[in-house]
Amino acid sequence: MPVPGLTSRRGRVWAGGGLLLTLVLVAALLITTLGGARHARAAGDGLRHTAVEVSPSGCGRGWTSPVPGLQVFDLHNTSSGPAEVYLEDPRSRAVYGELEGLAAGTTRSLTVRLGKGSYAFTCLPDDADAVTGPTVRVTTGGRPGPAAAPVTEHDLIPLAIDYQKWVGGGLDDVVRLTGRLQDAIDRGDLGAARKAWLPAHLEYERLGAAYDAFGDADAQINGTDAGLPGGVKDPSFVGFHRVEYGLWHGGSAQQLRAPAAALTKAVRDLRDEWAQARMDPAQLGLRAHEILENTVQFELTGRTDYGSGTSLATARASVDGTRAVLSRLHPLLASRYADLPVLEGDLDRAQRTLDGFHHGDRWTPLAGLDRTQREQVDAVLDDLVERLASVATLCDPRRTV
Numbered sequence: 001m002p003v004p005g006l007t008s009r010r011g012r013v014w015a016g017g018g019l020l021l022t023l024v025l026v027a028a029l030l031i032t033t034l035g036g037a038r039h040a041r042a043a044g045d046g047l048r049h050t051a052v053e054v055s056p057s058g059c060g061r062g063w064t065s066p067v068p069g070l071q072v073f074d075l076h077n078t079s080s081g082p083a084e085v086y087l088e089d090p091r092s093r094a095v096y097g098e099l100e101g102l103a104a105g106t107t108r109s110l111t112v113r114l115g116k117g118s119y120a121f122t123c124l125p126d127d128a129d130a131v132t133g134p135t136v137r138v139t140t141g142g143r144p145g146p147a148a149a150p151v152t153e154h155d156l157i158p159l160a161i162d163y164q165k166w167v168g169g170g171l172d173d174v175v176r177l178t179g180r181l182q183d184a185i186d187r188g189d190l191g192a193a194r195k196a197w198l199p200a201h202l203e204y205e206r207l208g209a210a211y212d213a214f215g216d217a218d219a220q221i222n223g224t225d226a227g228l229p230g231g232v233k234d235p236s237f238v239g240f241h242r243v244e245y246g247l248w249h250g251g252s253a254q255q256l257r258a259p260a261a262a263l264t265k266a267v268r269d270l271r272d273e274w275a276q277a278r279m280d281p282a283q284l285g286l287r288a289h290e291i292l293e294n295t296v297q298f299e300l301t302g303r304t305d306y307g308s309g310t311s312l313a314t315a316r317a318s319v320d321g322t323r324a325v326l327s328r329l330h331p332l333l334a335s336r337y338a339d340l341p342v343l344e345g346d347l348d349r350a351q352r353t354l355d356g357f358h359h360g361d362r363w364t365p366l367a368g369l370d371r372t373q374r375e376q377v378d379a380v381l382d383d384l385v386e387r388l389a390s391v392a393t394l395c396d397p398r399r400t401v
Contacts, residue, residue: 047072047111052121054102055079060121060133068114068141075099076107083125084399086150087112090120090135093400094147115144124399148336150398156281159328164279166324170207171271177203178267181243182260188253193260195361197247198310201240204267205314208291208321213283217273220266224304232306239263241306248307285395288325289388291318296381302366309365315381316354322388323347329395336394343387350380 048071053061055078063073075085081104087097096119097112121133177200184193201222209218221239228234232245243263246256295318298304299311326333326347333340353376357364369377 045072049074049109051076051107053078054083054085054121054123056123056125056128056131058133059123059131060136063121063136066114066119066136066138068116068138068144070111070113073110073112074107075102075110077102077104079125080104081126081128083123085110085124086122086398088120088122088132089147090118090132092149094149095398096145096147098398113145114138115141117144130399130401146338148394150400151285151332151336151395152400153281153397155332156284156395156397159332160279160281160284163284163325163328164274164277167207168271168274170203171267171274174200174204174207174267175264175271178264182264185243185253185256185260190247190253190256193243193253193256194247194308197240197244198308198313201244201310202313202317204240205317206321206324208287208318208325213287214270214274217266217270221263221270224306226303239266241304244308245306282397284325284329285392288322288329288395289385289392291321291325292381292388293385294318296378296385300366300378300381305366309367310363311366312354312357312377313363315377316351316358319347319351319354326391329391332395333391337390339387339390343384343391346380346384346387350384353377353380 048067048069050065050071051062051074053059054075058078073087077083083102084100085098085102086095087110088095096114097110099108099110102108116138118135118137120135122130123133124130177196181193181196181200184190184196204222209222212218214221219239222241223237223239224241225231225234225237228236231237232242237245238259240263242259243256245251246259295315299314299318302311304314305311326344330340337343357369357373366374
């Protein structure tokens with residue numbers, strides 16, 4: 001799956017062809033003494049290994065015989081505390097690879113592809129200023145692997161503020177639409193309630209409440225019966241899916257009035273709390289990936305279908321939610337992510353695929369898909385989630401000082 005970008009904060013690498021590889025070097029190079037292992041050598045993985053020191057006083061020490069190609073740097077932290085390490089272009093500060101959380105006295109491997117150009121290691125000890133080591137020049141070879149300028153928290157702050165305002169407007173709509181749902185139930189019109197349930201639920205899903213983005217409020221608004229002793233009959237099963245279950249399993253208006261009222265109160269409380277909250281800017285890139293990752297995990301497995309058969313509608317709303325995040329990140333990604341047009345094309349393809357299962361006011365349920373259709377949906381969204389992982393990595397804020 002082509003996912004170009006820079007090496008992730010946990011040692012993944014985008015090789016020259018743009019393939020996202022997770023390289024776990026089981027047989028890491030054992031370094032007994034740094035001084036005796038500074039020369040490059042081949043290890044069991046067949047790649048050239050070079051031992052490099054990580055410390056405030058010796059950052060980058062040990063890299064004396066630069067060569068082009070795919071290779072491994074065994075980074076050894078000789079300082080007394082943990083550190084992050086970047087391999088950068090010393091002029092542009094574009095990052096080719098990085099490791100975070102390199103503990104004192106430990107060695108971890110960083111795999112990168114180098115081409116003709118200049119490079120330097122930057123060591124960022126915890127609670128200390130960044131230190132850049134000597135510039136090393138590779139004088140032969142082709143193009144290096146992809147690199148990208150680091151994104152800082154300062155870059156993300158105005159984008160996060162804009163996104164938070166957009167979410168706030170969306171919560172106003174959720175309150176309004178949930179009120180319609182409650183009104184239909186209160187007057188005993190369950191047919192109208194079934195029609196009102198989906199617009200309210202989809203408006204909430206567009207806001208991308210992935211991985212506890214809304215904290216405990218999400219469990220009250222959009223939780224499931226997973227882990228509850230009483231299952232769908234458990235008093236703690238509340239929110240949209242509790243109302244959904246009753247509407248599509250013969251619940252009466254009297255039985256649904258209390259759950260609907262609790263849902264309306266929960267979304268109002270979230271809207272009011274959100275207006276006073278401050279979103280962590282570092283979450284923005286992660287949100288771009290996790291909205292659809294959640295969709296694949298829950299909607300495409302049917303785990304959140306309580307009778308309405310609208311899992312594909314929820315997936316479609318999640319595509320909208322992902323676009324909302326990416327539109328804010330676009331100024332940062334345009335100069336850092338060469339495959340951004342491909343990603344946007346993949347989003348269009350996912351949207352068209354899901355729209356194909358919408359017929360008037362009805363959505364095809366998951367169980368109504370034939371094998372070919374199911375494989376198509378799974379492939380489109382799985383590929384998109386993999387590509388969005390690069391967005392999360394590129395937009396993970398990094399220290400520069």
